[in-house]
Amino acid sequence: MSSKVSIDYGEFPDAGGHFGRYGGRFVPELLMAPLEELAQAYARYREDPLFLAELEADFAHYVGRPSPLYYARRWSEQLGGARIYLKREDLNHTGAHKINNTMGQALLAARMGKTRLVAETGAGQHGVATATVAARLGLECVIYMGAADVQRQSVNVYRMRLLGAKVVAVEAGTRTLKDALNEAFRDWAANVDDTFYIIGTVAGPHPYPAMVRDFQTVIGRETRRQILEREGRLPDALVACVGGGSNAMGLFHPFLAEAGVRLYGVEAGGEGLAGGRHAAPLATGRPGVLHGNRTYLMEDADGQILPTHSISAGLDYPGVGPEHAWLKDIGRAEYVDATDREALAAFHTLTRAEGIMPALESAHALACADRLARTMTPDQIIVVNLSGRGDKDINTVAALEGMEL
């Protein structure tokens, strides 16, 4: 597409939170004022040197940044194609990229005088990252989690409780992540005066998609600096998994204007796109409105939201961040999928080839990189966002292979 070189990506979203036709702010009237209050506070603090210095210090000394950019030599050589680097977000405190965002939003909440944090969580990673920063800052914390996920992710539920958070099991609807989001919005609506809602991904009403992206772009900024130091040039391709899409947006955004860097977002193909048991709204869905923004959704002909399926609870969501929807439509990023089976294979491959056990979410990105690298040559470079570590998934992997731990 010839028009893409002329796009100034820094101009998006517009003042109303739109990325082209996507994004925006579609919420009950009660939430309009708190969202405006949040947007104004964020606009102020994102340029406040003291706020940014505090965030940077917490990134360095609490989260453990910068995370390494690791050359996966053995795996790359086995594939015989491009050289693959892994951005090691799995080495962050709490084991995933999620804390980049929760740290930023919690510091903002404290600046705004809010004393109570609420959040939704699917697999529990965002819930743990929120409960962690709540403990760090001495804030009250309530985590909403679908009742089905509470059962599947009992270890993370216990971690959150150890950290002092109250975990509420949501029995409504499909009892999964989307229902937890509904319930977190309801809590916020009832408690707007003292409560800050920390959304865990680049979705939701404006300003969340832009704000979460900004906190996560530390991933892409570090990657850019690190690859220039190591290779003296930018990579040929970036690969990241996409549920809501925060780790992908954090990696992609600082490279959007670099036309030579191809961007691959990998959705959860589940049991295959044809059968409908997947979580790939960009591949199979159509634009609609859910959870405060317009984006691609998995929905039926009546506009009811469909249940999703993925081996990884973190990708098990029927929507996707609006900026991804826009990048798909303008052709700047390519969206592909990896099935449960492919992700599981990649989980084992990386564990054996490099001694790094990836989260099943990140394993979807690895599966795509595996396919991609084989079509490329050793003078080419791929960076994969290794967004989380796989310790949390070993019960799932064992169960799939017929073992009980």
Next chain:
Amino acid sequence: MNRIERRFAACRERGRKALISYITGGDPRPDATVPLLQALVEGGADILEVGIPFSDPMADGQVIQAACERALAHRVNIRRILEMVREFRVDDAHTPVVLMGYLNPIEQMGYAVFAREAATAGVDGILCVDLPPEESQSFVETLQANQLDPIWLIAPTTQAGRIHRICEVARGFVYYVSLKGVTGADSLDVSDVAVHLANIRAATRLPVGVGFGIHDAAAAGRIAAVADAVVVGSALVAQIEAHQSEPEVMYGVVRELIADMRRAMDAAVVKIALGGER
């Protein structure tokens, strides 16, 4: 004058406040909706809100989410709801009907098709809970081209500038959300409601209805003393849920609950006229 205007004018002439009822279309079964609407009218409801069920009703509490799930189990969609309205209109040409729902099902049907078919079925107004005025230009234009009133919510958190902006696009009536929270929530502070109503009345001559947190006749009476209309939803839906297996009992209980509220509201208005409290 459309049905909503006529109804408010009639209420004013008779010195009474309007009673607006909400039920979810298709709850607990599609064939119960028309008899329920008729029972509500018999009990004294002035305006009927019919909810379009949605899988993810984030502005509603558990009572109405459960109602949506019961309706969706029967695959109730907008076209089924419009059939129900058409059927209701066979015997009732006067009671206004307002559809209340979320944007996504309406968007998937298409604004133009939705508005045309709703108007043809006998619908008078549309309240789309997750569509703020900022995003609503083409939606509002489409509704007005089909003589449908866009109904808007105003919240305790809505600032004065926004109240004016909402009232500029509002028709029929405006709906004040009487407390922070979702439908079915607790606690109601009537003096606080009165202060907000004064701010809204400074911005519009439209009637102002109050809803959220009105569970019983006593609360309906207290609100009737200050508002032009009282909206009751979750309290009705809870009765529908409780009696879903016995339709005749369900219709009777719903009729009586509305009649109790009607009496309490009329008594409150008479009290004011006689120079009683307030």
